Amino acid sequence: MTNPIKLGIAGLGTVGIGVVKIIQQKAETLQARAGRNIEIVAVSAKSKNKDRGIDLSMYDWESDPVTLANRKDIDIFVELIGGHVGAAKNSIFAAIDNEKHIVTANKALLAHHGQQLAEKTEDKNKLLRFEAAVAGGIPVIKALTEGLAGNSLARVVGVMNGTCNYILTRMQSSGLSYDEIFKEAEALGYLEADPNLDVGGIDAGHKLALLASIGFGTKVNFEAVQLEGIGQISIDDINHAADMGFRIKLLGVAQLNGDGLEQRMSPCLVPAASPLGQLEGGTNMVMLEGDHVGQIILSGPGAGEGPTASAVMADVIDIARGVRIPTFGQQANTLRTVQSVKSNTRAPYYLRLSLSDKPGALAKVASLLGDFGISIDRMRQYAHADENAPVLIVTHTTDPQSIEKALANVPKTGVVHDKPVALRIEPL
Amino acid sequence: MTNPIKLGIAGLGTVGIGVVKIIQQKAETLQARAGRNIEIVAVSAKSKNKDRGIDLSMYDWESDPVTLANRKDIDIFVELIGGHVGAAKNSIFAAIDNEKHIVTANKALLAHHGQQLAEKTEDKNKLLRFEAAVAGGIPVIKALTEGLAGNSLARVVGVMNGTCNYILTRMQSSGLSYDEIFKEAEALGYLEADPNLDVGGIDAGHKLALLASIGFGTKVNFEAVQLEGIGQISIDDINHAADMGFRIKLLGVAQLNGDGLEQRMSPCLVPAASPLGQLEGGTNMVMLEGDHVGQIILSGPGAGEGPTASAVMADVIDIARGVRIPTFGQQANTLRTVQSVKSNTRAPYYLRLSLSDKPGALAKVASLLGDFGISIDRMRQYAHADENAPVLIVTHTTDPQSIEKALANVPKTGVVHDKPVALRIEPL
Numbered sequence: 092m093t094n095p096i097k098l099g100i101a102g103l104g105t106v107g108i109g110v111v112k113i114i115q116q117k118a119e120t121l122q123a124r125a126g127r128n129i130e131i132v133a134v135s136a137k138s139k140n141k142d143r144g145i146d147l148s149m150y151d152w153e154s155d156p157v158t159l160a161n162r163k164d165i166d167i168f169v170e171l172i173g174g175h176v177g178a179a180k181n182s183i184f185a186a187i188d189n190e191k192h193i194v195t196a197n198k199a200l201l202a203h204h205g206q207q208l209a210e211k212t213e214d215k216n217k218l219l220r221f222e223a224a225v226a227g228g229i230p231v232i233k234a235l236t237e238g239l240a241g242n243s244l245a246r247v248v249g250v251m252n253g254t255c256n257y258i259l260t261r262m263q264s265s266g267l268s269y270d271e272i273f274k275e276a277e278a279l280g281y282l283e284a285d286p287n288l289d290v291g292g293i294d295a296g297h298k299l300a301l302l303a304s305i306g307f308g309t310k311v312n313f314e315a316v317q318l319e320g321i322g323q324i325s326i327d328d329i330n331h332a333a334d335m336g337f338r339i340k341l342l343g344v345a346q347l348n349g350d351g352l353e354q355r356m357s358p359c360l361v362p363a364a365s366p367l368g369q370l371e372g373g374t375n376m377v378m379l380e381g382d383h384v385g386q387i388i389l390s391g392p393g394a395g396e397g398p399t400a401s402a403v404m405a406d407v408i409d410i411a412r413g414v415r416i417p418t419f420g421q422q423a424n425t426l427r428t429v430q431s432v433k434s435n436t437r438a439p440y441y442l443r444l445s446l447s448d449k450p451g452a453l454a455k456v457a458s459l460l461g462d463f464g465i466s467i468d469r470m471r472q473y474a475h476a477d478e479n480a481p482v483l484i485v486t487h488t489t490d491p492q493s494i495e496k497a498l499a500n501v502p503k504t505g506v507v508h509d510k511p512v513a514l515r516i517e518p519l
Numbered sequence: 520m521t522n523p524i525k526l527g528i529a530g531l532g533t534v535g536i537g538v539v540k541i542i543q544q545k546a547e548t549l550q551a552r553a554g555r556n557i558e559i560v561a562v563s564a565k566s567k568n569k570d571r572g573i574d575l576s577m578y579d580w581e582s583d584p585v586t587l588a589n590r591k592d593i594d595i596f597v598e599l600i601g602g603h604v605g606a607a608k609n610s611i612f613a614a615i616d617n618e619k620h621i622v623t624a625n626k627a628l629l630a631h632h633g634q635q636l637a638e639k640t641e642d643k644n645k646l647l648r649f650e651a652a653v654a655g656g657i658p659v660i661k662a663l664t665e666g667l668a669g670n671s672l673a674r675v676v677g678v679m680n681g682t683c684n685y686i687l688t689r690m691q692s693s694g695l696s697y698d699e700i701f702k703e704a705e706a707l708g709y710l711e712a713d714p715n716l717d718v719g720g721i722d723a724g725h726k727l728a729l730l731a732s733i734g735f736g737t738k739v740n741f742e743a744v745q746l747e748g749i750g751q752i753s754i755d756d757i758n759h760a761a762d763m764g765f766r767i768k769l770l771g772v773a774q775l776n777g778d779g780l781e782q783r784m785s786p787c788l789v790p791a792a793s794p795l796g797q798l799e800g801g802t803n804m805v806m807l808e809g810d811h812v813g814q815i816i817l818s819g820p821g822a823g824e825g826p827t828a829s830a831v832m833a834d835v836i837d838i839a840r841g842v843r844i845p846t847f848g849q850q851a852n853t854l855r856t857v858q859s860v861k862s863n864t865r866a867p868y869y870l871r872l873s874l875s876d877k878p879g880a881l882a883k884v885a886s887l888l889g890d891f892g893i894s895i896d897r898m899r900q901y902a903h904a905d906e907n908a909p910v911l912i913v914t915h916t917t918d919p920q921s922i923e924k925a926l927a928n929v930p931k932t933g934v935v936h937d938k939p940v941a942l943r944i945e946p947l
Contacts, residue, residue, distance in 0.1 A: 113669050113811060123736065123849040124668050222666070228812035230666025237665075237842075238650070238658025240552050241541050241832025308551065366794065366818070383541060384656035384819065384829035390794070391815035401812035404669025414665075414842050421551040 095128035096411040097164055099191075101156035101182055102171030103136035106196055106223065108143050109400025110169065110407075115145070121404075125411035135159040135182075160186035167192045167410055169403065175199035187211045187219075194406040196223035196399055202297035202313035205304065209423035219418045220406035225298040226251050226375040228398025229391040230405060235305050235379055236420040242381030244306035246346040248517065252295040253373030253393035254281045255321050255341040259358075260371050263329050263338070269322065281373070291320035292356040295343055302377070303345035303354050305420045308427055312352070315431030319357035328443060328512060331483050332360050335469065337441070338368040342517055344434075351430030360441050360516040366390070367519060378519070434491050439468060442484040442494075443512040444501070448475070452506035453482065459504055463497040465489045479508050485516070523556035524839040525592055527619075529584035529610055530599030531564035534624055534651065536571050537828025538597065538835075543573065549832075553839035563587040563610075588614035595620045595838055597831065603627040615639045615647075622834040624651035624827055630725035630741035633732065637851035647846045648834035653726040654679050654803040656826025657819040658833060663733050663807055664848040670809025672734035674774040676945065680723040681801030681821035682709045683749050683769040687786075688799050691757050691766070697750065709801070719748035720784040723771055730805070731773035731782050733848045736855055740780070743859030747785035756871060756940060759911050760788050763897065765869070766796040770945055772862075779858030788869050788944040794818070795947060806947070862919050867896060870912040870922075871940040872929070876903065880934035881910065887932055891925040893917045907936050913944070 098114075100107055114121065114129055121129050133151035135158075153159040160168050160182045168186035170193060172179040179197055186193055193212060195201070201208065201221055212219040222232045226249065235247075250256050254276055261272045273290070276282055281289075288294045300313035321341050332339050337360040345354045361367045366388050370376050375393030380386050392398035409416075419426060446452045457467060469485040486494075494513055501507045526542075528535055542549065542557055549557050561579035563586075581587040588596050588610045596614035598621060600607040607625055614621055621640060623629070629636065629649055640647040650660045654677065663675075678684050682704055689700045701718070704710055709717075716722045728741040749769050760767050765788040773782045789795045794816050798804050803821030808814050820826035837844075847854060874880045885895060894915045901909040914922075922941055929935050 109811070117669070117671065120671065120736070121669070123853055126845075126850070228809075229815060230662045233661060233666050234658045234817075237837060238661050238833050239829065240836040241545070241549070241829045243545065243548065308548070364797075366797070369792075369794070369797065381656075381829060383537070383825035383832075385823075385826055387657060387817070387819035389662075389815070389817050392813045395813075397811035398813055401667065401669045401809060404811075405666050408668040409665060412842075412844055414840075414844070416840055416842070417554075422554070425551050 093127055095130045097130050097132045097166045098169055098407065099133045099159045099162055099165035100131060100169045100171065101135045101159050102173065103134060103143055104171065105396045106399045106403065107136070107171040108145060109396035110171070110403050111145060111147070113400055113404050121408065125408045127411055129407060129411055132165050133159055133162060156182035157185045160191065161189055165191060167194055167407060169407070170195040170197055171403070173197055173199070175203045180204070183208065187215060187217070190215045190217055192218040192410050194220050194403055194410070196221070196403060198224040198294065198297040198301065202300045202311060205301065205311040206423060206426070209418035213417060213423055218410050218415065220409065221301070222406050223399045223402035225301055226377055227391065227393040227395065228401045229375055229377065229389045230402065231377045231389050232305070233405065234387065234389060235302060236416060239379055239381045239384055239387065240420065242383050245380040245382060246344065247302045247306050247377070247379055249299065249302070249343045249375070249377035250340050250367060250370055251298045251343055251375050251377065251393065252289055252341055253375060254289040255295065256370060257281060257373050258290070259321060259324065259329065259339055259341065262326055263333060266326060268326050269324060287320070290322055292318045292341060295341060296356040299343035299345055299354055299356055303352065304426065306345065307347055307352060308421060309352055309429045310426045312431055315354055317355040317357065317433060321358050324358050327481065328514070331443060332441060333363065335483070335485060336363050337361060337516065338363050339514065340367055340370070344517060346436065348432065348436055350435065351432040353432055353434045353436060355434050358514055360514050361519055365519050437488045437490045438518055439488050439516040440486045440494050441514045441516055442486065444482050445479045445508040446482045447506045447508065448478050448480045449506065455504040455506050459500060460486070460497055463493045465493055465497055521555055523558045525558050525560045525594045526597055526835065527561045527587045527590055527593035528559060528597045528599065529563045529587050530601065531562060531571055532599065533824045534827045534831065535564070535599040536573060537824035538599070538831050539573060539575070541828055541832050549836065553836045555839055557835060557839055560593050561587055561590060584610035585613045588619065589617055593619060595622055595835060597835070598623040598625055599831070601625055603631045608632070611636065615643060615645070618643045618645055620646040620838050622648050622831055622838070624649070624831060626652040626722065626725040626729065630728045630739060633729065633739040634851060634854070637846035641845060641851055646838050646843065648837065649729070650834050651827045651830035653729055654805055655819065655821040655823065656829045657803055657805065657817045658830065659805045659817050660733070661833065662815065662817060663730060664844060667807055667809045667812055667815065668848065670811050673808040673810060674772065675730045675734050675805070675807055677727065677730070677771045677803070677805035678768050678795060678798055679726045679771055679803050679805065679821065680717055680769055681803060682717040683723065684798060685709060685801050686718070687749060687752065687757065687767055687769065690754055691761060694754060696754050697752060715748070718750055720746045720769060723769060724784040727771035727773055727782055727784055731780065732854065734773065735775055735780060736849060737780055737857045738854045740859055743782055745783040745785065745861060749786050752786050755909065756942070759871060760869060761791065763911065763913060764791050765789060765944065766791050767942065768795055768798070772945060774864065776860065776864055778863065779860040781860055781862045781864060783862050786942055788942050789947055793947050865916045865918045866946055867916050867944040868914045868922050869942045869944055870914065872910050873907045873936040874910045875934045875936065876906050876908045877934065883932045883934050887928060888914070888925055891921045893921055893925055
């Protein structure tokens with residue numbers, strides 16, 4: 092296996108250029124590690140003449156990524172265009188038809204078409220790898236698929252969208268509102284063109300669906316992820332949570348319960364002193380809980396040229412070395428279809444209510460919670476300027492359905508203004 | 520590749536039994552992931568009749584692990600005996616001669632004979648894997664060898680001996696002395712038969728030497744690790760360090776500097792709020808710094824039946840899947856021999872001195888440090904009952920040689936009692 096392995100790279104944005112740089116700068120190291128040369132044959136991007144800061148003249152140029160995918164002289168099609176429709180999708184399908192290995196950073200495409208893509212690739216006896224699609228530079232796909240292959244997974248928990256974590260931690264450190272920090276993040280270029288992909292939890296939801304598939308041996312089912320973004324998180328909640336020893340994180344959790352597979356991506360409270368609570372800025376963190384290994388935590392940069400290119404190269408080097416592991420850790424046609432269920436895993440909850448400042452108001456709320464079997468761990472009433480008293484409640488462990496029912500009945504008490512805020516406190 | 524892969528397991532202690540349990544309990548899952556059945560053919564241990572809590576009657580019994588290694592009907596020899604001499608060594612060499620793949624948890628053997636073992640295995644076109652040898656259940660060998668294969672490593676930092684971290688964190692939480700907590704750890708069975716393997720830093724030093732080899736593409740050189748154990752750490756130092764916002768950890772650091780490879784395993788201060796500072800009890804943590812990926816942190820259980828067996832199984836499954844990666848990430852005969860050098864990487868230092876309570880004493884010490892180009896960041900003098908004042912100094916960043924020279928000249932000041940304590944504050 093001393094012949095070079097030949098790459099076609101589609102997409103020359105930050106990540107694509109990062110990959111080209113590594114291959115140009117580290118030829119000798121890569122050769123030693125892969126046991127053969129890694130060569131770029133051709134590249135493709137929208138604009139040929141854009142200055143990308145590196146010399147691309149030695150590579151063939153294809154204006155159409157599908158043409159690149161069809162080339163006879165490439166072994167691996169590296170898709171770094173992004174998006175689950177259009178050029179990325181068309182070129183990956185073409186590359187599979189042409190019996191190429193695929194390396195991609197495209198979480199959206201895999202979340203939507205992962206099962207089909209994996210089956211088609213495996214039919215051709217080729218590889219489809221996507222380390223860069225989840226948690227940037229952290230080798231979490233490898234850790235889960237290979238490092239923990241001797242385990243049954245109990246739960247996967249992760250902070251996997253750096254922009255959301257940046258916004259939440261910046262709100263806390265600055266005391267500024269969501270809207271102000273959102274604008275700051277936008278100005279810094281941290282947000283996707285469609286910011287809802289970030290702050291709506293969609294991007295992180297894609298990643299969670301991929302981890303869940305590997306972890307539980309189930310078909311990717313992004314549609315079943317319970318998605319809730321961070322747009323409703325107020326600076327008050329961040330401050331109140333901090334007062335009570337918690338941090339708010341956009342947390343992805345996947346686990347099997349008795350009824351089926353739970354996948355949720357939502358703002359949750361975690362203990363401030365826990366590794367997840369300590370996570371600052373754009374760093375990602377994934378916690379993998381296996382039945383034999385216990386709890387493994389991985390953290391690192393979740394995005395950016397170097398980290399994402401590093402992950403792409405890990406896949407390229409694996410393929411060059413001859414590693415042959417199915418996309419989701421077992422043959423795609425053996426992945427199970429499991430029922431997707433709404434979370435019924437018990438947890439304590441944080442509740443914030445705006446209460447009429449009248450005698451007996453608090454008793455009415457406590458009584459309502461009691462009616463649904465929810466008991467109160469801690470409660471705090473804040474000083475207030477107007478007639479509405481902000482009240483925080485941390486409940487004992489309860490089931491999500493009880494919280495939902497209690498909240499639906501809150502208006503009946505006649506003492507609660509505005510919509511109550513309820514955030515799960517994820518047990519870690 | 521649908522024929523089963525056949526294992527011979529030598530050593531039925533905690534880890535060996537953990538491996539047998541996983542294979543017995545998870546046959547179907549393992550088959551799905553590995554693409555073939557994983558079968559135990561024969562086992563070997565000292566005592567055949569000992570009750571190990573599981574049924575071993577379906578496996579052939581070999582009283583001599585070398586005989587097991589010589590069996591024609593095994594593909595992988597799983598060595599879980601331990602130690603770098605005797606049965607472990609003899610049986611692994613026999614297994615290689617008999618063209619078996621090797622999976623081992625034996626850090627000592629690899630630290631001493633890794634180069635020779637890897638070369639011999641690769642000559643036979645077989646695999647030698649050792650995920651379980653470093654940091655228990657954390658898939659750090661895989662992360663470094665494969666996940667970060669596109670990077671040049673800048674530095675590897677780790678807490679890789681759970682017993683030492685247990686002792687240090689228990690001293691802090693209990694306020695008890697090293698000797699008292701050492702006895703506690705002994706009673707709990709946390710210490711090796713030769714406790715110096717743990718508290719002398721030898722076990723962790725073995726692991727560091729293995730990570731350094733992969734990270735820097737160099738031949739394993741355990742003899743060159745600068746080893747310093749935790750036996751000299753007093754409860755005073757733990758408390759004083761905590762007062763100043765630090766924790767004391769037995770920290771392994773490997774990095775290339777201009778002159779060669781630095782490998783040191785020694786008690787260091789780290790910021791209390793850093794991930795390493797927060798690490799409690801027997802948990803291990805490794806920080807990998809790559810030129811493209813940045814800083815990746817992995818943590819998890821560093822020992823125990825489940826975690827270590829999980830790591831062994833990752834290697835077994837990799838081999839069953841057909842993964843063919845050289846032991847140290849590149850062919851052993853291409854690993855470089857680099858000069859091993861004493862640390863000359865600059866850092867701040869923590870110094871504790873017992874000073875005569877006389878006017879001008881502190882000035883003499885400050886002056887001495889100044890003579891060696893060491894400037895003082897912070898200083899604290901503690902209340903004292905006798906005539907000796909405990910004085911703490913945190914220096915600005917300086918080079919280790921200057922600290923060494925200054926300490927050698929301390930007696931000349933005539934105002935310092937006892938031997939000063941100097942601990943490096945590792946920049947993170």
